[in-house]
Amino acid sequence: MRTYGLIAAAAALALVGTGALTYAVAGDEGSDRVPSADSADAGFARDMAVHHQQAVEMSYVVRDRTDDEEVRRLAYDIAQTQANQRGMMLGWLDLWELPKVSADPPMTWMGMGDRATDGEDGEDGALMPGMATRAEMERLGKLNGKQAEIFFLQLMTDHHEGGVHMAEGCVARCTVAVEKRLARGMVEAQQSEIDLMAGMLRERGAAPR
Numbered sequence: 001m002r003t004y005g006l007i008a009a010a011a012a013l014a015l016v017g018t019g020a021l022t023y024a025v026a027g028d029e030g031s032d033r034v035p036s037a038d039s040a041d042a043g044f045a046r047d048m049a050v051h052h053q054q055a056v057e058m059s060y061v062v063r064d065r066t067d068d069e070e071v072r073r074l075a076y077d078i079a080q081t082q083a084n085q086r087g088m089m090l091g092w093l094d095l096w097e098l099p100k101v102s103a104d105p106p107m108t109w110m111g112m113g114d115r116a117t118d119g120e121d122g123e124d125g126a127l128m129p130g131m132a133t134r135a136e137m138e139r140l141g142k143l144n145g146k147q148a149e150i151f152f153l154q155l156m157t158d159h160h161e162g163g164v165h166m167a168e169g170c171v172a173r174c175t176v177a178v179e180k181r182l183a184r185g186m187v188e189a190q191q192s193e194i195d196l197m198a199g200m201l202r203e204r205g206a207a208p209r
C-alpha cells in the first residue's frame with residue numbers, strides 16, 4: 001500500500017495523542033486561562049471545523065464515484081481523520097463556552113478576513129483558501145472512474161494546501177498548547193498527503209492544478 005499505510009498510521013497516532021487531551025484542553029493542562037471569542041485559538045477551531053467538513057464531504061462523494069481501492073482508502077482515511085479532528089475542535093469551543101460561528105469573515109484571526117474569499121469563488125461557496133466551490137462539488141458528484149479520481153485528487157490537493165496554511169497560522173498564533181500540537185500535526189500529515197496525491201496524479205497522467 002506504498003507510503004499510504006505510514007501516513008494513515010501517523011494520522012492515527014496523532015489522533016490518539018490529541019484525543020486523550022480533548023476534555024482537558026479548556027484549562028490547557030492546568031492553566032485556568034480560556035481563550036476569548038476573537039482569539040486565534042477560537043478562530044482556528046471554528047474555521048478549520050468548516051474547512052474539514054468539506055474535505056469529509058468530498059471524500060465520501062469520490063468513494064461512490066470510483067472502484068479504485070487506492071483512492072477509496074485515501075478518501076476514507078481523510079474522512080475519518082478530519083471528522084475526528086473536527087469533533088475535537090467543536091468540543092473545545094463547547095468547553096470554552098464560545099460560539100461555533102462568528103459574524104467576522106473567515107480567517108479574521110489570521111489578519112486575512114478581507115482576503116479569505118476570492119471574488120467569484122467566495123460567492124460560489126469557497127469560503128476559505130483551498131475550499132472547492134459549489135460548482136466544483138457538483139462536478140465531482142457527476143464524474144466517474146478515472147475522471148472522478150483525478151478531479152478529487154486535484155481538489156483535495158488544493159484543499160490540503162489551504163489547510164496547511166491555516167494550520168501554520170495556528171502554530172504561529174494559537175496559545176493553547178494542545179491546539180498548537182494538533183495544528184502542527186495537521187501540517188505534517190496534510191503535507192505528506194499532498195506528496196502522496198502528487199504521485200497518484202502522475203500515475204493517472206495528470207498533475208495538481
